[in-house]
Amino acid sequence: MxxxxxxxxxxxxxxxxxxxxxxxxxxxxxxxxxxxxxxxQRYPWIQLAGHQGNFKAGPDQGTILKKLCPQEEMCFQLLMKDILRPFVPEYKGQVTCEDGELYLQLQDLLSDFDCPCVMDCKIGVRTYLEEELAKAKEKTKLRKDMYEKMIQIDPKAPSEEEHRSKGVTKPRYMIWRETISSTATLGFRIDGVKKADGTSSKDFKTTKTREQIVEAFKDFTSSFPNSVPRYLERLKSIRATVQESHFFRTHELIGSSLLFVHDKRRASVWMIDFAKTVPVPEAVNIDHNSAWKVGNHEDGYLIGLNNLISIFETLAKDAEPPRDSYTTLSLDIDSNVRQDRLAT
Known part of the structure; x- marks a missing residue:
């Protein structure tokens, strides 16, 4: 060599x-x-919303991949043409990963935040489709697993007969599950919270009263109280926009969430999760603000949104500084300045 x-x-x-x-x-x-x-920490809402395994890092900076759900993809395609577009993650098309699975490429809502605090709120008066309830009623077999979930939360919840049989039907469990949280009373519930220090909690199954919810939001925003007026402004913008949205008018939003995100510099809210958002049947009109009865397809989205706005108005009012002499003096000076300008 x-x-x-x-x-x-x-x-x-x-x-x-x-x-x-x-x-x-x-x-x-x-x-x-x-x-x-x-x-x-990069994708904390995955753990909050219980979607482990459904997400991957996106191929492009500022994107994330979510496992394909054809119904959700159809919703995003429509939302990209609707006036709600600024309030949902941007949809960037479909991606096939190396494992052959299909994913939706979406905007990473956390990419502009530094160590964000995140809260997932499931919105609406129910989290199941009417068709799911109808199918469950067709097969009314007793479910031991659902009975065990029920007694873990409230041992007194099952009836005497259910205790004897150690089982509950799926429809019974589905309806009961909504009544133990604020879903049935306020039209939304907190699903999970992740704070800037990395701690997280999904222990909100029985957080039901308005007072409990207010305390939860106070704790969530305590590290950055300036987020409260920003959240309030964004929620009001969402409400004004959904009322003019063709998509919102023609769809039943079930199992959808509002994602709250803030850090020390900014705060915002987005509408997410549309896998159970379906078109309203023909000849059926819904206002998203009426009580739900089987067959009317009302989802209570505006009930939840209005209650959230009311709660943040309470938080904003509580956070206002007292009107002291300094504040009064500042207002008087400003008034005099305006009068002098008018006089000149």
Missing amino acids: TSIHCKIAILLCMIIIQSERWRKLRNIVQWTPFFQTYKK
Whole structure:
């Protein structure tokens, strides 16, 4: 072997060794606690909403992939042409991943935030479609798993007969589940919260009263009270826009959420999760603000939104500084300045 061949062989060996070293280093970096924590904090609403396994990092900066649901994709296609577009994640098309699974490429709503606080609120007076309830009623077998979930939350919830049989039907469980939270009373419920320090909680199953909800939102915004007026403004904008939206007028929004996000600099709210959003049947009109009865397809979206706005108005009022002499003086000076300008 010539000296040139020896040098080439040595160089190739060095490249292979360096590549192997980099592969090992990359694996170490990917599995360090810091990197894993970063990935978990990057997409905290995944854990909050219970969608583990449905999301992946997007191929482009500022995007995220959500496992394809044809109904949700149809909704996003319509929303991109609707006046609600500024209030939902931007839909950027369909992506096929290396595993062959299809995903929706969506705007990463957290990309502009630094260590954000996140809250997922499920909105509406029910989280199941009428068709789901009808199918469940066709097969009224007793479910032991649902009975066990029920007694874990409230041992007194099942009837004597249900206790004896140690089972409840799915329709019974579905309807009961909505009554233990603020879903039935206020038209929304808190599904989960993740704070800037990384702590999170989904322990809101029995958070039901307005007072309990107010305290939860106070705790959520305590690190950045300036987020309250920004959230209030955004919620009012959403309400004004949905009332003019063709999409909103013609669809029943079930299991949809409002995602609250804030950090030390900004705060915003988005409408998310449209897998159970379906067109209202022909010849049926809904106002999203009436009580639900089987067959009328009302979802109570505006009931929840109006209650959220009322709660944030309370929070904003509580956060207002007292009107002291300094405030009065400032107003008087400002008034005098305006009068002087008018006089000139």
